[in-house]
Amino acid sequence: MFQAFYNGLSGMFTSSKALNLVSNNVSNMQTPGYKAQDAFLTSLSTRDGNGLGAKVADVDYRFSPGEVTQTGNSTDLFLDGNALFILKDGADYYYTRAGLFSFDSEDNLVDKLSGMKVVGFDKQGNLAPINISPHKSLPFEMTDLVNITGQLTNKTPNYSFGDLSIINAKGESQDLSLDFSYSEDNMNWVVTVKDSLGSQVGSGLVEFEADGTLKVGKNELQIMLPEGQSVTVSFGEPGSLAGLTSLNESPESNISISDINGEVESPYRQVEVKTNGEIVLKYVNGKQVDVGRLALAKVDDFAAFSVKEGHILSSNGDRPEHLKAGEGLDVNVISGALELSNVDLAQEFGDMIVIQRSYQASSRVLSVSNQMLEQLYNSTNG
Known part of the structure; x- marks a missing residue:
């Protein structure tokens, strides 16, 4: 009779612990990368088979994929395939499905939730x-x-x-002007280059053949600017009509810049993560630079991993292979999306009902045992 009392009490305890897990699952429905937990119970008995109630034997995780949400943030990443992102904390490697990443104050790509650094491959193929x-x-x-x-x-x-606007030795834009004067005596053009203050910074002669094309050796001039900067002004190839020409039947002079090099400093404006894990910075001037490629952990069986905390997994044994998407891994990296938890609300509600009934039944056993004990005490007083 006393054992029935304690059996009912153990049933209430295990139901309470199982409900704690269910409530934790439900509260983490929107947590990126969260893996739902399940409680597994086992019966307790003596060697001769007398029942001693139940206890929680193990808490296991569901490693099925979670729901996917669109974020629009280019460093939020989703793995479409069986793999894990790799994180590093000191000398230790950890893993996650939650690609909630951003750049920290030291410009490292990190996991927002834990602060661990995201691991990739550099240009030499090193982690x-x-x-x-x-x-x-x-x-x-x-x-x-x-x-x-x-x-x-x-x-x-x-x-x-x-x-004429050039980039000078300080990285600044500097305006220049070209003045052309025709010399009838020599039948050539004197070119004077001036800066924005009107100071002369270069000069030279431009001469043409009878057919209006440039003469050899008279088709360019040099501009010398402060801090040793030399700029070549090319008027085209000698004998060609593609550059500057001199045709007297033309009604007026008209020139333009066909090409000029030089760039001001250009900050990056956007991060792009390609499906193969390449991380590319795009700059204001339209150029782009590949800064690395994500390293991913190959997953043969999620049983080889355990949950360290929240969305962070650790390897139970040997370190898994670290590979590239599309090279040994049939995985696509999707930018602007996140994998949320794999909590199934319908399953949690179903488990909640079962746990509630179990708790009620155990409570009823406790109540009946108490009534029987009370009846026993009352009968001894009669």
């Missing part, structure tokens, strides 16, 4: 954290070549072109 510090902006490039095209005619013997 390393993904850091964008060296690539946050592209350095400026000085202008050293300007290509000019158009036409000059002695019908307008003095012509000024003021739309």
Whole structure:
């Protein structure tokens, strides 16, 4: 009779623990990468088979994929396939399905929830954290070549072109102008280059053949700027009509810039993660740089992993293979999406009903045992 009392009590205890797991599952429905837990009970008995109630034998995790939500954040990543992201904390490797990533204050790609660094492959194929510090902006490039095209005619013997903007040795944009003056005595053009203050920074002669094409050796000039910067102004190839020409039948002079090099410093404006895990920075000037590629852990069986905490998994034995998406792994990395928990609300509600009935029944056993004991005590007093 006393044993029935304690059996009912153990049933209430195990039901309470199982309900704790269910409530925790439900509360983590929206937690990225959370894996639902299940409680498994076992009966207790003596050697001669007398029942001693029940206890929680084990708590296991469901490793089925979770729901996927769109976030629009390019560093939020979802793995479409059987693999895990790799995280590093000191010398230890951990794993997760929750790709809730961002760049920290030191420009490392990290897991937002734990702060652990996301592991990738560098250009040499070595495992390393993904850091964008060296690539946050592209350095400026000085202008050293300007290509000019158009036409000059002695019908307008003095012509000024003021739309030449170059990148100087400080990485700044600097405006220059070209003044063309026709010399009838020598039948050539004197070119004077001035800065925005009107100071001369270069000069030279441009000469043409009778057919209006440039002469050899008279088709370019050099501009010398402060800090040793030299800029070549090319008017085209000698004998070609593709560059600057001199055709007197033209009504007026008109030139333009066909090509110019040099770039101001350009910060990155966007991070793109490709389906193969390549991480690319896109810059304001339209250029892009590959800064690394995500490393992924191959998963043959999730039983080889255990939950360290929350969405973080650890390997139970040997370290799994670290591979690239599409190279040994049939996995796609989807940017702008997250895997949420794999909690099935219908299953949790069903388990909750069963647990509630179990608790009620155990409570009833406890109540009946107490009534029988009370009846026994009362009969001894009679």
